[in-house]
Amino acid sequence: MKVGIIRCAQTEDFCPGTTDFKAIAKRMGAFEGIDEEITIIGFISCGGCPGKKAVLRARELVKRGADTIVFASCMKKGTPIGYPCPHFQQIRDIVADDLGPFIRIIDYTH
Numbered sequence: 001m002k003v004g005i006i007r008c009a010q011t012e013d014f015c016p017g018t019t020d021f022k023a024i025a026k027r028m029g030a031f032e033g034i035d036e037e038i039t040i041i042g043f044i045s046c047g048g049c050p051g052k053k054a055v056l057r058a059r060e061l062v063k064r065g066a067d068t069i070v071f072a073s074c075m076k077k078g079t080p081i082g083y084p085c086p087h088f089q090q091i092r093d094i095v096a097d098d099l100g101p102f103i104r105i106i107d108y109t110h
Contacts, residue, residue, distance in 0.1 A: 001034065001036050001037070001038045001039070001067065001068050001104075002038075002039045002041050002065050002066050002067050002068065003024070003038060003039070003040055003041060003066060003067075003068045003069070003070050003106075004040075004041045004042045004043075004044070004058065004061025004062065004064070004066030004068070004069050004070070005017070005020060005040065005042070005043045005044070005069075005070045005071075005072055005109070006044060006045070006046055006054055006057060006058060006061075006069060006070070006071050006072065006075070006095075007020070007043065007044070007045050007046070007071075007072035007074055007075065008045065008046060008072065008074040008075050008085055009045035009046055009047060009048040009049070010048075010049070010074075010081075010083075011074040011080070011081060012045055014080075015074065015080055017043055017072065019073075019079075019080075019109070019110050020043070020072050020073070020109040020110065021040070022110075023109045023110040024038050024040065024109070028110060029073070029108065029109055029110035030070070030106050030107070030108050030109055030110070031109070039065075041061055041064050041065050041066040042060075042061050042064060042066070044057050044060075044061070045057075046075070046085075046091060049085075049087065050087045050090075050091075051085065051087045051090075051091040054091045054094070054095055055094055055095055055098050058095045058098070058099060059098070059099070062099060062103055066103070067102075067103060067104060068103065068104040068105070068106060069095060069099065069103060069104070069105050069106070070105075070106040070108075070109060071088070071091075071092060071105075071106065071107055071108060071109075072108070072109050073108045073109045073110050075088050075091070075092075075108070076088050076092075076107050076108045077108055079110070092105065092107065
């Protein structure tokens with residue numbers, strides 16, 4: 001699995017993604033039960049509210065080799081600040097529709 005991770009731009013000033021990387025390395029959270037090797041292709045923000053750049057950034061991750069787009073937990077769950085992205089579902093749906101059925105989408109990391 002080659003993952004491209006999209007995170008919330010609002011959290012990047014205080015969250016370096018450490019727990020996202022730990023979840024992948026230790027097969028926790030959304031990665032529990034995944035036996036295949038996982039390579040991180042890239043880690044990028046949505047571009048800021050309302051997330052309109054997420055589609056272009058997801059396309060670029062795929063262009064660079066990602067076969068899976070993962071939304072960091074800050075997007076759906078709001079970790080670590082407890083404020084989930086109010087645009088998450090729309091961003092997720094647009095990215096999934098744009099990339100098509102051959103790119104796996106994972107809604108959170110941990």
